[in-house]
Amino acid sequence: xxxxxxxxxxxxxxxxxxxxxxxxxxxxxxxxxxxxxxxxxxxxxxxxxxxxxxxxxxxxxxxxxxxxxxxxxxxxxxxxxxxxxxxxxxxxxxxxxxxxxxxxxxxxxxxxxxxxxxxxxxxxxxxxxxxxxxxxxxxxxxxxxxxxxxxxxxxxxxxxxxxxxxxxxxxxxxxxxxxxxxxxxxxxxxxxxxxxxxxxxxxxxxxxxxxxx
Numbered sequence: 001x002x003x004x005x006x007x008x009x010x011x012x013x014x015x016x017x018x019x020x021x022x023x024x025x026x027x028x029x030x031x032x033x034x035x036x037x038x039x040x041x042x043x044x045x046x047x048x049x050x051x052x053x054x055x056x057x058x059x060x061x062x063x064x065x066x067x068x069x070x071x072x073x074x075x076x077x078x079x080x081x082x083x084x085x086x087x088x089x090x091x092x093x094x095x096x097x098x099x100x101x102x103x104x105x106x107x108x109x110x111x112x113x114x115x116x117x118x119x120x121x122x123x124x125x126x127x128x129x130x131x132x133x134x135x136x137x138x139x140x141x142x143x144x145x146x147x148x149x150x151x152x153x154x155x156x157x158x159x160x161x162x163x164x165x166x167x168x169x170x171x172x173x174x175x176x177x178x179x180x181x182x183x184x185x186x187x188x189x190x191x192x193x194x195x196x197x198x199x200x201x202x203x204x205x206x207x208x209x210x211x212x213x
Contacts, residue, residue, distance in 0.1 A: 079105040082147060086112070089141050095119050095134035098157075109150035109179060114138050118158040118172055128210050131156045131173050132194040136185070139177055143186035152177045160209060172210055176203035 087101045096116035103112035116134065121127040135154045142152050153176045159167035177185070181202055185192065198204040 082110070086141070086145065089145070090114060090116070090138060093134055093137045093141070095130045095137065096156075109148040111151045112142070112149055113153040113155065115155045115157060117169060118156045120158075124210065127158070128173075128206075129194050131158070131210075132197045135173065135175055136189065136192060136194070136197060139182055139185050140189040143182050143189075148179065149182065150179050152182060158207075158210075160207070170207070171205075172207045174203070174205040175201045178202045 082105045083101055083103075087099060090096070090099045090101065093099075095118075097119065098117040100115045101112065102115075104110060105112075116138075118127065118131040118134065121130050135156065138154050139152070142149055153174070155171055155175070156173040157169040158172035160170040160172070175198070181200065185200060192200065198206065
């Protein structure tokens, strides 16, 4: 019986197979390690990009908040300037005192409410005429301004109460004028009959004590 060649011996074959398997396992482990390193690098890169994106978004958000705040502050100043200008103009009117101006001045057309104290006349009729004159003057001031108003409410306060009681300011006249009415009255500020002013207003309420005789 012929002797087997060296490479045909069983133990050689087994060793060879073991070496091949070990080699394959080493290659597999190296591949797994390399893949794990690559996955780690990809994860770190993704997290870095995400952090950079979040930082950019935060900076953009902060910038937008800053711009919005500046715009809000500017709008507040603009609204305050409009209100102050109208307040100053109305305080010069001769037939009203203690003028207060309030309203919405966010965007045109604005809405405004003017409240003032009426000036007494020598008679009840003269007092009412003074109030109506002040209302018309207010309408004309609004019309002459550089602003558009959708609605202007003009309310007059006047002391009221029994002779034995301390008189307190109460509403004497409440009126409301739309933009169309303001524009119509603006052309007749000097020739409107005060006795017919309430017919020109969009809304008019007059305290019964001051009702026309």
